[in-house]
Amino acid sequence: xxxxxxxxRYAKSLFELAQxxxxxxxxxxxxxxxxxxxxxxxxxxxxxxxxEVQPRVKARILKILFDGKLHVVTGTFLELLAxxxxxxxxxxxxxxxxxxxxxxxxxxxxxxxxxQALSDEQKNxxxxxxxxxLNKTPILREEVRPELIGGFKLLIGTQxxxxxxxxxxxxxxxxxxxI
Numbered sequence: 001x002x003x004x005x006x007x008x009r010y011a012k013s014l015f016e017l018a019q020x021x022x023x024x025x026x027x028x029x030x031x032x033x034x035x036x037x038x039x040x041x042x043x044x045x046x047x048x049x050x051x052e053v054q055p056r057v058k059a060r061i062l063k064i065l066f067d068g069k070l071h072v073v074t075g076t077f078l079e080l081l082a083x084x085x086x087x088x089x090x091x092x093x094x095x096x097x098x099x100x101x102x103x104x105x106x107x108x109x110x111x112x113x114x115x116q117a118l119s120d121e122q123k124n125x126x127x128x129x130x131x132x133x134l135n136k137t138p139i140l141r142e143e144v145r146p147e148l149i150g151g152f153k154l155l156i157g158t159q160x161x162x163x164x165x166x167x168x169x170x171x172x173x174x175x176x177x178x179i
Contacts, residue, residue: 004096007089011096014077015104023073028101030074031094038091049088058082108136111155115148115164130156 018027037044047053053061059082066075081087102109110130112123123140130138134156151164 003089004092006086007092008096010081010086010089011093011100014073014093014097015100017077018073019104021073023071024101024104026071027074028098030070031097031101033069034074034078034090035094038094048090055083055085058087062087102139106136107139108134108156109141110138111141111143112152113143113145113148113155114152115144115146115150117144118142118152126152126154130154 014027015024018024038048047058047061059079062078062082063075066078070078078087078090081090081093086093098109108130110127112118112126118126123142127138127140130136147166149165149169151162151166151168153164154161
C-alpha cells in the first residue's frame with residue numbers, strides 16, 4: 001500500500017479518536033507542535049527515519065521525550081506508530097490529520113506566497129475572495145519570496161494560482177519566441 005494511503009488511514013483513526021475523546025483541538029495543537037519539532041530538528045528526523053533503533057525502544061524514547069508535553073491521545077498514538085514501525089510517516093500523517101481537522105471546521109489552508117509581505121488589507125481581500133469562491137474559511141499561511149519580483153501565488157490543496165511578475169514575464173518571453 002502507498003505511504004500516503006497508510007498515512008491517511010492513521011490520520012483518520014487519530015482524528016476519530018480525538019473526536020471521541022473531545023480532544024480535537026488539543027490533538028491539533030500537538031500535531032502542529034510535532035510538525036515544528038520535525039521541521040526544526042534534524043536529529044529528530046534522523047531518529048524517526050532510522051531503522052537502527054528497535055520499535056519498542058523508539059516508543060520508549062518518544063514517551064520520555066514528550067511525556068507531559070502531549071495530550072494522552074497524541075502520546076499514545078505516537079507510541080503506537082513507533083511500535084508498528086510507522087513513525088517515519090509522521091509528516092504525512094500530520095498533513096492528513098490537519099486536512100481532516102480543517103475540513104471538519106469548513107476551513108481550507110491557503111499558502112500565500114508573495115514577493116514582499118502583504119498588508120493586512122491585501123490579505124483580507126485575498127481571504128475574502130477565497131472564502132467567496134470556495135465557501136470555506138481560509139487559513140492563510142504566508143511565505144515571502146523576493147525572487148518573484150511582484151505579485152503572489154496561492155496554493156490551495158494541489159491547485160496553484162500564479163499571479164506573479166515572473167510568470168507574466170515568462171509568458172511574454174514565450175510569445176516573443178514564437179515570432
